[in-house]
Amino acid sequence: MASTNTTGYRRGLVDLGKGQISREIFVNDEIYQEELERIFARAWLLVGHESQIPNPGDFFVSSMGEESVILCRDRAHKVHVFLNSCRHRGMKVCRYDEGNAAVLTCPYHGWSYSTDGRLVGVPYFREAYHGSLDRSRWGLAEVAQLCLYKGTVWASWDPAAPPFLEYLGDFLPYIDLTLDAWDGSDGGTEILSGIQKWRVPCNWKFPAENFSGDSYHNISHRSVDLAGIGPSGSGRRDMPELLMARKLHIAFPEHGHQTTSYLLPKEVALPPAYQHSSVVSEYFRECEEARRNKRGDWGRMIALVGEVFPNTAFLARQPRTLAAWHPRGAHETEVWRWFLVDRNAPAEVKDFLRQYYIRYSGPGGMTEQDDMENWNYAHAASRGTIARRYPYNYEQGTGTEIENYEWESFRVPGVVCDLTRAKSSEHNLRNLYRRWAEFMEADRWEELTSGRRLGRAEAAE
Amino acid sequence: MDGNERISRLLLKQEVDEFLYYEADLLDARRYDDWLALLADDVRYWMPMRRNVKVDDLEREFTREGRDISWFDEGKQTLTRRVRQIQTGIHWAEEPVSRISHVISNIRLLEANPSWAEPAEVAVGCRFLVYRNRVETETDILVGKREDLLRRVEGELKITRRRILLDQNVLLSKNLTFFF
Structure with a gap:
C-alpha cells in the first residue's frame, strides 16, 4: 500500500498506510453523531x-x-x-x-x-x-x-446518492449469490417468517467488520466446531470448500463492499453434503449441478460472508441470511436478521434449514454467541482514556492484494487476496474503513463517486 | 372433584413443584448432564419471538412453532450439543461462567391425563425469572411464562414439551447461552 497516501477521516484516525485505525472511531460519541449524518443519512x-x-x-x-x-x-x-x-x-x-x-x-x-x-x-x-x-x-x-432488488428493499435519504445498482457496482453478482436460489434461478429466494432483533453492546462497526470477512477469528468458534452443529455432522461446516476451492477476499475499493467467497475448481464437483437427510442432500446435489450448468464460471463462485457498505451483511451459504447493524448510540447495536431459503425447495429442505439457521445464527445461535461476547468486550475495553491512545492493528496481508486475480480460467471481479495461500488477511477490513473514511471526509456525493480520494490508485498497492 | 381426587391433585402439585424447583437447581448449579436427564428423548423446546401487533391480529403475536424463525426450536439432540459447547471450556460467551438464578413461580397444574390420581401426562404453567450476571457488571433479567408438558416415565417425571414465552420484543440480551 502506498504509504504516501494515508489520509483518512481526521488525518491519522484511519491510517491504512501503516495499517492502523484509531479506537476513537468506535467509541467516540462525537464521531458517532457525524456518522449518522455522513453515512446513515447518505448511504443505501x-x-x-x-x-x-x-x-x-x-x-x-x-x-x-x-x-x-x-x-x-x-x-x-x-x-x-x-x-x-x-x-x-x-x-x-x-x-x-x-x-x-x-x-x-x-x-x-x-x-x-x-x-x-x-x-x-x-x-x-x-x-x-x-x-x-x-x-x-x-x-x-x-x-x-x-430500490427493489430480487425481493430486497433498499432506501437512501440522499437524492444525490447514485442509483442502487450503481452503488453496488461490480459487487452485484456477489449479492446475487445470496438472493438467487441455490440452483442459480434469478431471485429464487424467500424469507422465513420471523425477523430476529436483538441488542449487542458494541459499536456497529464491530459486526460490520466481522462480516466483511474477518478470516482471523477461528479461535472464536472453536467450541462450536468441537460441539459440532454442522449440517453434515461434526467439525467445521465449510471443510469441503476449504479443501478444494480457493478462499478469496474480494473487495471493491470504489464502493466499500467486500466478501469472502470460495471459487470452486472447474472440473471437480463438491462432495455430498447434508448427509443427515437424503432429501436435503439430494436437493443440494441437484441444485449444485443446475447452477453450474446455468451460470457457467459464476456457478463456481460461492460466497461465504459479505458486507454492503455500510451496515448490511449477508451470509450466502446455509444459513443464508441478511443482517442490518442498526446503530443505537456509539456503544450499542441492534441487529436485525432475515433468513432466506429457496422458494421452490421442498418443505423438508426448508424445515431442515430453518432449524439449522436457528442453532447457528442470532442470540441463540451457537456460532454467533461467541462473536457477540468478543464484540461486547472488545468495545468495552477500548473506551478508556489510556486504551484510546493505542490504535488497532490492520496490517495483515498488506501488499498481497491482486487486481486481476484469475484461477482456472475465471477472472474474479474486484481486488483479491488469496486466503488459501495467505490463510488470513485484513484486506477486506481495510476496504471497509477506507470507504468509511471517505464518507466521513466527503461533503458531497460527487467526491464519493469520482474515486479521486483513496480509490483505485491506493488499492492497487 | 371428590375428596380423593383433590388429594391426588394436591400430591401431584407438590411433586410438580418439587420437580421444577429441582430442575432450576440443576441448571443454576451447572449440572447440565443431570438436567439433560430430565428431558424426554422426544422433548420439544420452543421459544418464539413476539411481535407488536394490533389487538385484533393477535394470532400473529408469536412466531409459529415448527414453521417460523424463533429464538429456540430444539430437540434433545441439539440441546445436548448446546450443553457440550458450554462444557468445552472455550465457549467464550459462557467462559468465564455466568452466575444464573432461575426463579420459578405461579406454578399451576393445567391438566392431567388420564387422571389426577394416575397422571401419565401433566400440563403445567408457570412464570420464570432468569437472572444472569456475568464477568463484572453485565446483567440480564428475563421474565416470562412457561408451559410445560411433563410425562411420567418409569415413575419419574420427564419434560416432554416446553414453551417459553419471553416478555420481550427486541431481545435485550446479546445472547441466549443459557436454558429456560
Missing part, C-alpha cells in the same frame, strides 16, 4: 423484503440508522418507505411491527396518513385550521430513493 440501507408486504395496505416497521421507518405497499401496489414520525408533533405513527392498514392514524392528535404517505385526515381541519392547512405539504417524510 437495507429496509426489508417485499414478501413481508405482499398486499396493499401491508406494512413492516423497519429502521434506517437510529430512526424508525415504515415500509408499506399502497393501494396501487407501490412500495414506499416513510419516516415513522408524525409531521404534526413527531409521535411515532405506527408502533406495530407489522400488519395491514388502510390509513395510519397518529394516536397523539389524530393526523392520519394514507399508505402512499399523503396526509388525509386532520381533526378540526375546517374549524381549527379554517380549512387553510396545506395538507399536500404535510405528508409523511419519504426516503429520497428506493
